[in-house]
């Protein structure tokens with residue numbers, strides 16, 4: 415795990431798919447800032463906000479020929495695959511089939527692949543989950559991401575498959591955090607689930623871990639999340655406390671009473687990531703305190 419694909423002269427580029435998205439954009443920003451390697455990015459419908467030192471190309475990952483042609487043209491040393499669609503039209507084709515096209519094209523040029531997966535491939539009934547946990551998704555998004563993992567294993571068996579959890583950012587806030595903070599500031603009552611437990615991770619920690627994995631040769635599933643298991647309700651109370659907002663507007667609720675089944679407890683065991691990564695994966699509390 416010591417080799418660095420980007421140590422060559424001249425350095426080969428790093429390519430990030432989905433770079434207009436929440437995670438992809440931060441990965442591209444941090445890679446460019448750190449002078450990690452020449453940074454290339456792809457976007458689909460919405461162009462990413464321009465980043466100094468990042469060259470962006472338009473790509474639809476459901477177009478296999480286009481994926482293959484772009485990778486043959488750019489010949490990156492590594493690809494961090496962040497493009498996907500959570501729901502709606504074409505979600506399965508983008509999230510699963512598209513990931514397979516990316517994996518096949520990456521393997522064809524002998525590049526490294528870091529594929530972003532999710533705790534949502536798991537059933538939520540057998541926590542904590544280590545890397546040996548087999549996918550047992552309970553909803554469409556989980557099923558599409560589980561199918562993506564399977565395709566990545568088939569076409570790019572040396573890839574790192576990063577299972578992450580709720581990804582948080584305070585400044586500017588991620589959409590879920592923004593909703594909580596805006597509601598509390600406006601004195602609006604909100605309900606947050608007590609029966610849905612995740613292992614939240616801070617976006618900057620996740621981005622650094624992804625970049626670290628792009629430059630090493632770890633292969634297989636790796637859980638990359640914070641070490642603290644929290645319900646949405648517990649996260650909301652902590653957020654309110656940290657920002658000096660009134661937690662009394664937050665009521666506890668039950669996700670299990672909703673129409674769609676969701677995994678109950680997706681606590682991830684992150685001891686392997688802590689052993690092999692230099693990146694510190696801070697807990698939710700540590701990130702708020704900092």
Ligand SMILES: NC(=O)c1ccc[n+]([C@@H]2O[C@H](COP(=O)([O-])OP(=O)(O)OC[C@H]3O[C@@H](n4cnc5c(N)ncnc54)[C@H](OP(=O)(O)O)[C@@H]3O)[C@@H](O)[C@H]2O)c1
Pocket residue numbers: 431432433434435436437438457458459460461473474475476495496497498499508512530531532533559578579580581582
């Ligand atoms: N955010 C989280 O809390 C979280 C948690 C666990 C795992 N993850 C995983 O992290 C990865 C990135 O998530 P994110 O939150 O950054 O998502 P995001 O903000 O929705 O970004 C996804 C990007 O994928 C692009 N995309 C969609 N369809 C495409 C296509 N056909 N071809 C090329 N690009 C396409 C989108 O571009 P357009 O909108 O322009 O189409 C978008 O910029 C996903 O694999 C997700 O499963 C995220």
